[in-house]
Amino acid sequence: MERLAITPRELAKMLGVSANHVYNLIASGQVKVTRLGRRLLVPRYELERLGLLPKENPAMQGGAE
Numbered sequence: 001m002e003r004l005a006i007t008p009r010e011l012a013k014m015l016g017v018s019a020n021h022v023y024n025l026i027a028s029g030q031v032k033v034t035r036l037g038r039r040l041l042v043p044r045y046e047l048e049r050l051g052l053l054p055k056e057n058p059a060m061q062g063g064a065e
Helices: 008-015 019-027 044-049
Strands: 034-036 039-043
């Protein structure tokens, strides 16, 4: 099962930048996040928008796996 979101620290590791840099991108609105209680999460669709994940093709979903 694929994760629907990652933490800003995990995004920093993916990008090879500091966590502070990711938090600055979030604060400036360049990276969209969802808040779950006090926790910030970067949703999968945002990772796709940033080009870090391939966009899901609806035609490819739903078949037998």
